[in-house]
Amino acid sequence: MATATKPAPVLCKCGTKIKPYVIGDHEFTATSCPACLELQAEQEAKEKQQGKLLKLGLQRRYLDSDFDNLHDPKPPDQVIEACRLFAETIRAQDGPTGKGIYLWGPNGTGKTHLAVAITRHYGHALFVNTLALFDALKTGYSTGEPCDIYEACRYADLLVLDDLGSERPTDWVQERLYALLSTRWDEMLSTVVTSNCDPKQLSSIVGQRSASRVLGSCLTIHVDGPDHRLFASAAI
Numbered sequence: 001m002a003t004a005t006k007p008a009p010v011l012c013k014c015g016t017k018i019k020p021y022v023i024g025d026h027e028f029t030a031t032s033c034p035a036c037l038e039l040q041a042e043q044e045a046k047e048k049q050q051g052k053l054l055k056l057g058l059q060r061r062y063l064d065s066d067f068d069n070l071h072d073p074k075p076p077d078q079v080i081e082a083c084r085l086f087a088e089t090i091r092a093q094d095g096p097t098g099k100g101i102y103l104w105g106p107n108g109t110g111k112t113h114l115a116v117a118i119t120r121h122y123g124h125a126l127f128v129n130t131l132a133l134f135d136a137l138k139t140g141y142s143t144g145e146p147c148d149i150y151e152a153c154r155y156a157d158l159l160v161l162d163d164l165g166s167e168r169p170t171d172w173v174q175e176r177l178y179a180l181l182s183t184r185w186d187e188m189l190s191t192v193v194t195s196n197c198d199p200k201q202l203s204s205i206v207g208q209r210s211a212s213r214v215l216g217s218c219l220t221i222h223v224d225g226p227d228h229r230l231f232a233s234a235a236i
Contacts, residue, residue, distance in 0.1 A: 012036055065116040075110045075223050082221055083114045087121035090158070090190050098188035100218035104195045109223045111194040115160045118192055125192070126156035131166045134173055150176075154183040158190050164214075165197040165205045174207035181213040193218060 010018045012033040032040065067084050074080070086101050101118070103111040119125035133149060140147035153159055167173050184191055191214075195202070199220050203211035 065113045066120055067114075067117045070110050070113055070117075073225055075114065075225060079221055079223055080114070082219070083118055084121060086219060087118040091122050096157070096188040097190060098185070098217055100191040100193065100214070102193045102195065102199065102214060102218035102220045103223050104197060104199065104220070105223035105225075106196060109225045111223050112162055114223065115162060115192045115194050119158060119160055122158055125158035125160055126152055127160040127162065128153060129162045129166075130164045133161075134167045134176065137176055150180065154180055155187065156189065158192065159184065160192045160194075162194050164193050164195040165202070169205050169207070174210065177206055178210045178213070181210050185213045185217060191217070 010020075012018050012031075014033060014036055016033040016035070018030055018033055030037065067080055070080065083101065083103075086099070090097055090099055103114055105111060116127070119127065128149065133153065137147045137150050139145075140150075153161075181191070183189075193214055197205055199211075199215055202214065206214075
C-alpha cells in the first residue's frame, strides 16, 4: 500500500517555515511569516506617512528628520531642547496660541531639520520654502489663477516658513508676505520660521511690519556652528 507523501513545507521569503492555520474545516497558509508580515505593515504605514508629508510640502530629504537624528556637528543641546519644548507646549494647548519660533543662523547648522522635528513632534504642519512660495504666487498672479498654497499658508494650524529672506525684497513680495503674516497674527496661528537673517536686520529685508509680526510672536533662537554639509563632504 502506497504511503501518502507529506506536502513540502511552505517557506517564507526569509526562510522561515510558515505554519498553516485552520478556520472550521478549511486550512489556510499565509504568504509570509508573522515577523515579515509585521515588517511589511510597518513599511506600508511609513510610506503612507511619508506620502502625507510630501503632500504637505516637505522635501524628501527631510522626511525622517527628528530630534534624535540630527547631523553631526549637531546644534547645542540647549537649542535642541528649546525646540522640543516649544513643540510640546503648542501641542499641549487647546486651540491656537499665537506662539512661534524663529530659528536663525548660517547655512548648514540644522535649522530646517529642527523645524521639521518640531512639526513631527507637534503632529502636523504645512511646510513651505519661502522662495518657492513666492514663485508660485507670481505664477498665479501672471496667469490670473488663485494660489492655493498661499491661501493654505494663511490658515494652517502650524506653518513652517523655511529660508525666510531668501527671496528678493521687492515691494510686492513685502506686501504679500505682510498679508500672510498679518492673517496668522490676527488668528493667533503658530509659525516656525528659519532664516539666515539676524533678527536685527530682518526689517531691512522683509519690511518693518512683517518683521514686527515675526519677532513679536516668535521665540528667537540662534542656531550657530559649522556647515554640516561641508563637514559631511570632507569626511567622505
